[in-house]
Amino acid sequence: RMVHSEFFIGVLIAVFLDRVIADEKSLFSNEDQILQLDVDNFNQKVYSQGRAFFVEFYSSWCGACIAYAPLYKKFALDVQAWKPIIEVGAVNCADDKNSRICREHAIDAFPTIKYFKYMSKGKEDGIRYEGNKHELATLPLDVAQLVRDDWLKQRPPQWPSFDYADNSSTVESLWQLAGPDATLLALIVEAYPARVTWAEKINFAKDKRVHIVLLSSGDALAKSLGATTAADLPKFYLYVKGQELPLFSSEAKITWPQIREKIAERLIAVGIERMAPSAVTAPPVVQQTEQTITASWNQFEVQLLDLTSAMYYILKEEIPRRQLIEGENMTALKLWIHMLKKYAPGTVPIRRLFYRIDEWLSQTSQVSAEQWIAKVDSVQSDLGYPLPTNMTWIACRGSKPYLRGYSCGLWTLLHTITVEAFRIEQNNPSFDAAVEVIEPIHQFIYRYFSCEACGKHFHNHVEKTDKSAIRRAADSIMWLWRTHNIVNKILAKSQSEDPAFPKQQFPPASICAPCHNNDGFVESEVLNFLIAYYSDIKTDSAEGGALKSAASKRFNPRFVVGVDKVDRLEQAEQRLRRENLDANPQRRWKHIDANDYVKPYDPSSGSHFFYLFWLSIMAAAIFITYMKYRRNRTKFWKTFYYYNDYKL
Numbered sequence: 001r002m003v004h005s006e007f008f009i010g011v012l013i014a015v016f017l018d019r020v021i022a023d024e025k026s027l028f029s030n031e032d033q034i035l036q037l038d039v040d041n042f043n044q045k046v047y048s049q050g051r052a053f054f055v056e057f058y059s060s061w062c063g064a065c066i067a068y069a070p071l072y073k074k075f076a077l078d079v080q081a082w083k084p085i086i087e088v089g090a091v092n093c094a095d096d097k098n099s100r101i102c103r104e105h106a107i108d109a110f111p112t113i114k115y116f117k118y119m120s121k122g123k124e125d126g127i128r129y130e131g132n133k134h135e136l137a138t139l140p141l142d143v144a145q146l147v148r149d150d151w152l153k154q155r156p157p158q159w160p161s162f163d164y165a166d167n168s169s170t171v172e173s174l175w176q177l178a179g180p181d182a183t184l185l186a187l188i189v190e191a192y193p194a195r196v197t198w199a200e201k202i203n204f205a206k207d208k209r210v211h212i213v214l215l216s217s218g219d220a221l222a223k224s225l226g227a228t229t230a231a232d233l234p235k236f237y238l239y240v241k242g243q244e245l246p247l248f249s250s251e252a253k254i255t256w257p258q259i260r261e262k263i264a265e266r267l268i269a270v271g272i273e274r275m276a277p278s279a280v281t282a283p284p285v286v287q288q289t290e291q292t293i294t295a296s297w298n299q300f301e302v303q304l305l306d307l308t309s310a311m312y313y314i315l316k317e318e319i320p321r322r323q324l325i326e327g328e329n330m331t332a333l334k335l336w337i338h339m340l341k342k343y344a345p346g347t348v349p350i351r352r353l354f355y356r357i358d359e360w361l362s363q364t365s366q367v368s369a370e371q372w373i374a375k376v377d378s379v380q381s382d383l384g385y386p387l388p389t390n391m392t393w394i395a396c397r398g399s400k401p402y403l404r405g406y407s408c409g410l411w412t413l414l415h416t417i418t419v420e421a422f423r424i425e426q427n428n429p430s431f432d433a434a435v436e437v438i439e440p441i442h443q444f445i446y447r448y449f450s451c452e453a454c455g456k457h458f459h460n461h462v463e464k465t466d467k468s469a470i471r472r473a474a475d476s477i478m479w480l481w482r483t484h485n486i487v488n489k490i491l492a493k494s495q496s497e498d499p500a501f502p503k504q505q506f507p508p509a510s511i512c513a514p515c516h517n518n519d520g521f522v523e524s525e526v527l528n529f530l531i532a533y534y535s536d537i538k539t540d541s542a543e544g545g546a547l548k549s550a551a552s553k554r555f556n557p558r559f560v561v562g563v564d565k566v567d568r569l570e571q572a573e574q575r576l577r578r579e580n581l582d583a584n585p586q587r588r589w590k591h592i593d594a595n596d597y598v599k600p601y602d603p604s605s606g607s608h609f610f611y612l613f614w615l616s617i618m619a620a621a622i623f624i625t626y627m628k629y630r631r632n633r634t635k636f637w638k639t640f641y642y643y644n645d646y647k648l
Contacts, residue, residue, distance in 0.1 A: 025401045026092050027060050027069040033076040035089035039101045042091065046116050050158060052086040052150055053116040054129070054143055057107040059094040060402030063496035064453040065111045070495070071136060072111075078257075079140050084206045085159060086147055093450075094402070096391075099317055103369055108321040109452035115146045118156050141195040141256065148198045160201045164194075165213050169221055171239060178211035183241045186212045186263060189219075189227035190234035197234065199256040200263075210263055225249070238262060301395050302412060304539045307345050309391040310409030315376045318448050326366035332443035334361050339440040341566070343420040345413070345537060349386035351566040353379055359570075394540055399500035410449075411484060412534075414441055418480050419534040422473035433476035434467040441480075461486070477530055478523065481506075507533070 028034045037045060037055065046053050056072055058065040076088040093102035093110065105114065105123050113133055114126040131142040148162045165174065174185060186204075188197040197214040204210040215222045217233060225246075227235040236259050238248040248262055319325070325333055341354040356379045361367070367375075380387060391405075396412065398404035418437055425431040446459040461483060470479050485505050492503040507529055509516045514525040 025060055025095055026090075027058065027066065027402060028073065028090055032073045033080040033088065034073065035087055037089045037091045038095065039098050042101055046089070047120050047122065049119065050156065051084060052118050052147060053089050053120070054086055054113065054146075055089040055091060055116060055126075056111050056113045057091050057093055057102055057105065058111040059450060060092050061094050061405045061407055062110040062451040062454075063407065063491065063494070064451050066402070066496040067494060068111055068134070071134060074136060075139055078136070079143070079203075081204075082143075082202050085202045086143065093317075094406075103320055103323070106321075106323050108450065109455070110450045111452075115143070115150075117150045118154050118159075137255075140199055144195050144199040144202055145193060147202055148193075160205050160212075162194075162198055162201060163214070164216050165219065165221075167216070167219050169213070169215070169219065171221070171244075174211070174213050175239075175241070179208050181208040182211040184210045184263060184266060185239040185241070186210060186259070187215055187221070187225070187237040187239070187246075188212065188234050188259065189215045189217055189222045189225070189237075191217060191230060194234070196254075196256045196259070200259055203256075203260055204263070209267070236262070238266060240266070301538050301540075302416065302534055302536060303394040303396070304346065304537050305388070305392050305394050306396045306409045307413050307416060307537070308350070308387050309393060309396075310406060310413045311340075311344065311346075311350070312387040312389065313391060313406050313409070314448075315387070316373065318450055320369035320372050321448075321450060323369050324366060325368075325372065329447050330361075330366060332440075332447045334358075335440040336444040336448070337361055339417065339437065343417045343424065343437070345416040345420055347386060348566065349383045352570060353383055353386055355566050355570050356382075398498045400498070403496075403498040404501065407451075414480055415477075415484070415530070416534045416537070417441070418473075418477045419531055422477055422531060423535070425473045428473075431473060432471060433473050434470040437473075437476040438462070438465075438467065438470055438479060458483075474527055478527060481526065481530060 026036060028036060030036070035045065035053075046055070058068075060066075072088075072090070079086075079088065091098055091102065093099065093107060105126055111133070113129040115129055116126050120126070127146070129142070129146075131139070133139060147159075151159050151162050171185070171187075174187070175182070178185060186200065188194070188200065190197050194214050197212065200212050201214075204212055215227075217223075217228050217230065222228065225235070225237055227233065227237075232253055234254060235252075236248070236250040236254045237246040240247050247266065250258075319333065322329060337354055337358045341351065341358040344351055344354050357375065360375055380389075393405050393409065396404050396406075396408035398408075421431075421433070421437050425433075425436075442459065442462040446455050446462075449455045449458070465479070470476055488503040488505065491497055494503075497503050505521075507515055507526070512525070512529045515522055515529055
């Protein structure tokens with residue numbers, strides 16, 4: 001019984017810790033009025049429901065997503081009373097387990113918001129929101145229009161009517177249409193599209209004590225109220241049951257939050273408690289203690305695990321976000337992979353990985369996300385998994401789970417690529433750094449980096465660059481360095497900045513004093529520093545998320561031997577494959593044309609006779625050697641022992 005109790009407690013602790021870790025990865029908490037969705041609950045929560053959903057697909061490492069999170073929280077709080085009709089949700093695509101659902105919904109940039117209609121059945125029912133998600137004043141109105149359009153097509157019986165009132169309506173007839181519990185009659189005069197009125201109808205949909213009516217400026221009732229000037233619309237009139245004149249009349253154009261507040265004030269004044277959640281009173285702020293990770297400047301080294309983790313994320317997450325890669329996106333992908341084939345940092349198997357993907361891409365004009373993932377997995381398996389399948393950040397590990405990580409790893413990878421290109425191409429007079437390095441980086445960031453705003457800003461920066469000044473390999477190193485410092489300056493003190501690792505101009509004087517003088521950077525010294533810094537790849541491991549054996553291991557130079565000869569290695573292996581020998585690292589000897597490991601014997605094949613002849617010769621030689629050994633074994637061992645005694 002004791003054993004079973006301890007096991008049960010252990011399971012509970014494991015589940016609790018797993019929940020805590022998951023929450024830390026999210027940009028939102030349960031107090032944010034945002035439904036947190038993932039691969040385990042998405043279908044159950046969103047599909048076949050009697051309400052719509054407005055869902056943000058984001059990545060917790062994405063700077064634009066981090067910056068947008070406070071505004072999305074405000075929006076969710078603003079429309080929390082809308083939940084019976086539409087609920088606000090979020091999916092963290094940076095969480096590995098959610099990769100499939102984010103690909104399924106074709107999320108190729110962050111943040112992306114989708115509207116899922118009433119009684120959605122599948123991914124096809126999700127509509128990408130194309131409005132201005134950063135404008136808090138109009139975002140709820142955009143959502144109200146999506147809801148109204150949804151109602152127009154499906155007419156959910158439990159939703160309010162979004163139609164205009166009858167032209168002949170009077171205050172008395174409208175009171176008769178209101179339910180017996182109605183104590184307030186809200187008349188809103190608004191031209192089409194009546195988004196303010198639609199927002200109010202959604203907000204008070206489940207509060208039977210408020211009856212909201214939409215009037216056209218051409219209606220007789222609107223004319224009697226003097227609401228005929230289009231520039232003054234929408235106008236609002238609030239009636240209390242039993243009173244002939246309106247309690248409140250707006251003198252000019254009014255917003256939907258102002259109308260909501262006037263109605264709420266009147267409900268409070270008459271001592272009526274709202275049945276729906278308050279739309280104006282924010283819930284108490286709950287102070288959360290968030291576990292942080294101790295960060296140290298000693299971790300700022302170029303780590304192989306950061307590079308391989310970034311490369312793995314690119315191959316398995318960034319690229320397959322597009323359901324079908326073709327056209328300019330395919331051209332960009334080919335440029336990127338071809339560059340990695342030549343200049344990717346790391347071991348020979350890593351370079352061979354990109355060589356094989358590059359060869360495969362050169363033979364196709366389009367590829368689906370499923371085909372891409374299958375190919376990457378296949379090549380990874382054949383080469384013994386040169387890229388680890390679990391991402392581990394060491395120098396790029398942030399003080400919080402959603403800070404730094406992949407974005408840091410990507411920058412490190414790009415810098416290392418420029419330095420590797422310099423190492424290989426510095427004496428090549430025909431090398432064009434703008435074409436061979438900068439353009440592949442540009443196209444990848446613009447078309448595949450899932451932080452949409454970041455990709456656009458990078459694209460605009462590159463478009464303004466004088467590429468004629470980037471010719472030598474050293475030029476690409478310095479261009480990327482200047483670009484990174486520009487980004488650091490812009491993002492300093494932003495919400496996406498890790499407070500434990502503040503953005504600064506790199507390299508600081510503390511690690512490269514000769515790089516600075518009174519006028520700023522000494523670029524010749526900066527170049528020398530960058531070449532040395534990004535060539536010094538450390539192979540520290542991580543244990544329990546902490547740095548292990550810090551500053552003790554460097555990238556073994558033996559791993560680099562042969563990296564420049566990957567083409568010849570792959571060509572040699574292809575030649576062996578044609579001779580029915582598989583020379584991959586796992587040594588799986590099989591005929592590549594056969595379905596099974598053993599090909600049926602073919603007596604007409606001359607190769608079988610050749611192999612049989614040499615096997616016979618080897619067996620005979622072994623037999624003769626063994627017989628001689630038996631005759632002379634006593635003499636042999638005496639000689640052996642005497643020789644060793646003499647040595648001692």
